[in-house]
Amino acid sequence: MIITRSASRKGGPYALVAVLCAAVLVATLTGATRPLSAAAFTTTGHWVYNSVLGVVFHIDGGTANVDARLPVDAEVGSQVLQGDTRAFVVGQGRITPFDKATLSPQGSVPAPADEHPLGIEVVGGPYAVYRGAGKVVRLGDPTATIAAGGPIGNPVVTDDGTMWLHRTGVGSICTIARSAVELSGCPVSAPADHAGALTVVGGRPAFVDLFTGSLHTVDNGVLGPGKALGVSLSPNSRPAARDLGGRVAILDPIRRNLVLVDPDARPAAAAVTVPLPAGDYDGPVSTGDVVALVERKQGTVLTFGPDGARRDEKPVKRDQGEPRLSQGEDRRVYVEDSDGTQVLVVAEDGRVRDVDVSGKQAATPQSQPQPPDDTSEPDVGVPTPGNGRRDPLPGRQHPDQRGTDQRATDQREPDRQDRTTPPPPPAPVPAGRPGAPPSVLAQAGNGSATVTWGEAPDNRAPITSYLVSWQGGGGSGSFPVGGDQRQAVVEGLVNGERYVITVAATNQVGAGPGTSANPVVPVAPVSPAAPPxxxxxxxxxxxxxxxxxxxxxxxxxxxxxxxxxxxxxxxxxxxxxxxxxxxxxxxxxxxxxxxxxxxxxxxxxxxxxxxxxxxxxxxRDEKPKTASAHIEQGGPSQTDRCHPPACAWVNATMSGLDPNTTYLLRLSSNSTLDVRTEPFTTDATGAAVYNKLNYDVPGERVWVTVLTESRQEVIESNRITWK
The missing domain is CATH 2.60.40.10 (Immunoglobulins)
Structure with a gap:
């Protein structure tokens, strides 16, 4: 269990004075002019740790403004998870809590496992999930470390605060009730040898079976029948933790697709497949209205609507690590660079806003210089209300104070009005919409086009983005790119069709006029044919x-x-x-x-x-008359997909096959006809011994089949019951 020290909250004026003094001290050291109360931070916005400055910043998700900061001694790359009254700076080696009301650290405790955890901010949390170690740390009240019994996938949390865990390789789906300090149970079982992950659809937990391409909703502790997703997915695919307007958003990193499926549509609707540029993606994270991804290799945040349309795209710094994608309890998505020096906020409509967490303070506007007075006497007096001048000190006469009516009259004579007064400075020209980008050129590719352009006039407000749009081929589309980009690739065009691409700049005032490139006709390059x-x-x-x-x-x-x-x-x-x-x-x-x-x-x-x-x-001759195969259950084993205590080797002995020949050995069971298939080679006598396959499901009938390289069956072994 993680043990932390809580601040004493005794009543009376002395406790109040202590809190106020602490707040004033923090404001003095950090530049925060007025620390906000605990109510201002209760599960709103997002905290981020800037490793360069050693400071945590609080970001108001609605305005994308920084409204509090606090120096904290924490590890580089730490993340911040917040609860109702406290927040926790979570690193790989230690966890440092601090009080959100007084902005005061409360010591550090060791982390329960040597890995970077997945942070989850939800009702009943926050949680730090150590997936490899199979541990869930509740950082809320009560604080507890809960063992899941083995490695787990990404958990999901339903609206009632129940956390659902999928034990990978075992198939058990377990729960942790809100405020529980131990595993509540494992009421649901998914196929143990099927790759899959959890999500929440319509407020109910569901299991995405990536082996069968189906979705099973959990109802009353029972895994319901599968609903076909209508699309093939790789075993490494990842669904978002919650649905997107009724659709399940799934990232397929192998095929580089974002897939949006609606398993409840009647009649069944076709899945929306969004091709993604080459890269290393993190996510997806769904707000319920939009879904966000991070391309970690180049550093880009991408957002999409339920129809798969691109909502926004913004760059994020890469530094030496990888950007972190997270979701607060306010359901906004936050993206941090690896050092916490940049944060991007994904709004409800999918727009991405950049937040400055560098610690810089805004400059104070300088007043305009005042014209000099007609006297050059040193300013040694005291202020006189109303005119900003200084009267002589008591007992001293001003050299120009002549004491006669004539001298007083001289001050009102016309020649005194002829003195030249500096004209007021001209009013600053307000910022305007940007101008049109120059030199917009397009070059056709294979089902695509590359467009380049020059920097648009910013008209006194920095360019924040460019909008690339196109028309042709019976359709149109658009997507934004960063304000520092000068090139973009338009994908998904039809070869042989004519397209016109237009680029327009945007700044804080609005969007400027667009410039169209030369028309292009994408065409497939001629190259040798692929294999039959x-x-x-x-x-x-x-x-x-x-x-x-x-x-x-x-x-x-x-x-x-x-x-x-x-x-x-x-x-x-x-x-x-x-x-x-x-x-x-x-x-x-x-x-x-x-x-x-x-x-x-x-x-x-x-x-x-x-x-x-x-x-x-x-x-070759696939059925030698003397071929035979025999298996026995061997000694204990353990691999990524085979877990003790039932995991053991399958000892297979073959004879009577073609000598010095490569065959395939397929392991089968009652529930899975192809658990795994691996090659082996016979010796000069046509015999072989192979003991590199393993299995771990007690009570199943298990056997092997010898196949040729063209997968023609040669012979089947005896069948044994797994112990």
Whole structure:
């Protein structure tokens, strides 16, 4: 359990004086003219730790202003998590709480695990989640460290304050009730060997099964039937912790897509797939109205609406680490650079605003200099109300004070009015909308266009962004880029269609006029054809000593060329040129191994012939009469997907196969026909021993199957019940 010291709150005037003195001292040291009360910070806005200055800043999410700061000795790269009365500066090695009302640190405690935790600010929290160590630290009241029993994925929290945890590799879905100090239970089970993650849809927890591409809502402690997402997802895909207007936002980092699906639509609606530029993405985080991503490699914040339309894009500093994407209990999204020197706030409409957390104070406006008086006497008097001049000190006469009516009259004579008075300074010219960007040029690409431009006149207000828009090909679109950018790539265009791209600048006053580039027509470059798809060899394995073999395939991507023919080669059979997508070979020896290779030949618009990439497949006699396979449960094992105490090796022994030949060994069980498939090679006698597969589900029937490299079944082993 994390133990922290709370400030004493005794009644009486002395306690009040102590609090006020502490507040004044903090204001003096930090420049905060008036520390706000605890009520001003209660679960609103966001705290960030600036590692360069060693200062925590509080950001008002609604105005994107910094309204409090406090020096704190914490580790570089720490994050700040806030509760009702206290906030916690959480680093990899220690946690430092401070009181939000008095802006005073309260000592430090060691972190429970040596890893950077996931911070969650919700009702009942905040929480620091150590996913690898399987620990959840409640930093709120009561404070507690809760063990989940093993590694966990990203938790989600429903509106009643219940945290839901998915134990990866085991499948258990567990809960921590609001204010609980231990795991409440694990009432739901997901398939143990299916990759997946949790989200909240319509206020209810749900499990996204990435293996089957389906979503299962948890109702009354039971995993409901799966609803098809209508899209294939990689095992590393990540859903947002809550839905986006009824849609589930899923980041697929392998395919570089943001996928938006509505599993409750009737009839089922097609998933919205948003292609993402190459990069390393963090997220997604959903506010309920928009979804935010961070591209960590270059440092960019991207926001999208429920329809997949880009809402905003802003750069974030990379420094030496990676930007952090988080969500406060106010449901706004905050993005920090690795040192906490820059914060971006994602508003409800998806717009991204930059917050200065450098610690600089605004400059005090200087007053205009006053014209000199007609007397050059030294200013040694005391102030006289009303005119800003100084009268002589008592007992001393001003040299120009002549004491006669004539001298008084002289001061009113016309020649005294002829003195030259400096004219008032001209009024400053107000800032205006920016001018049009110069030198806007576009260059066509393959399904895209690259547009460049010069810096637009800022008209006395810095350029904050540029809007790139386009029309053509039966559609239109737009997206913003940073004010320091001079180039953008427009993706998703149709080859052969004409497009006009326009660029307009924006500053704090508004958007300026746009400048259109030269029209462009995207076109696919001509390159050699891709390998034929789905190459396979069909025959009757029982035919001996000879057999007929048909090799077939699908047309590959021609990459801008025109198909001329296919070239088919076979071991010992020479080459053939065919225009169909198959070739037949008769009376091939069953005992001989054959390799078939196919590639397309295409012609470019200028008549050049190009040889495409080849696809190959090999066959051999797949059913030796003496083949056998036998398995036994071996010793204990432990890997990323196989967990003690039931995890053990599968010892497999094979014989009677072709000598010095590579085969595939597929591990199967009652619930999963292909747990894992790995290659092995026989020795000179056709035998092999393989013990690199493991399993961990007691009570399941387990067996292995020997396959050729073309996945033809050779023989199946005995079946055992896993202990």
């Amino acid at each position: 798809v789905g190459l396979k060899a069909s025959y009757d394995p029982d035919d001996r000593p000879t057999r007929d073999v048909t090799v077939s395939w699908g047309q590959p991507a021609l990459n801008g060329g025109t198909l001329v023919h296919y070239v088919v080669a076979a071991t010992g059979q020479g080459t053939r040129q065919v225009t169909a997508t198959e070739a037949k070979y008769k009376q091939l020896e069953a005992a001989t191994a054959y390799t078939f290779t196919v590639h397309a030949v295409t012609r470019t618009p200028d008549g050049q012939l190009l040889d495409g990439e080849a696809a190959s497949i090999s066959i």
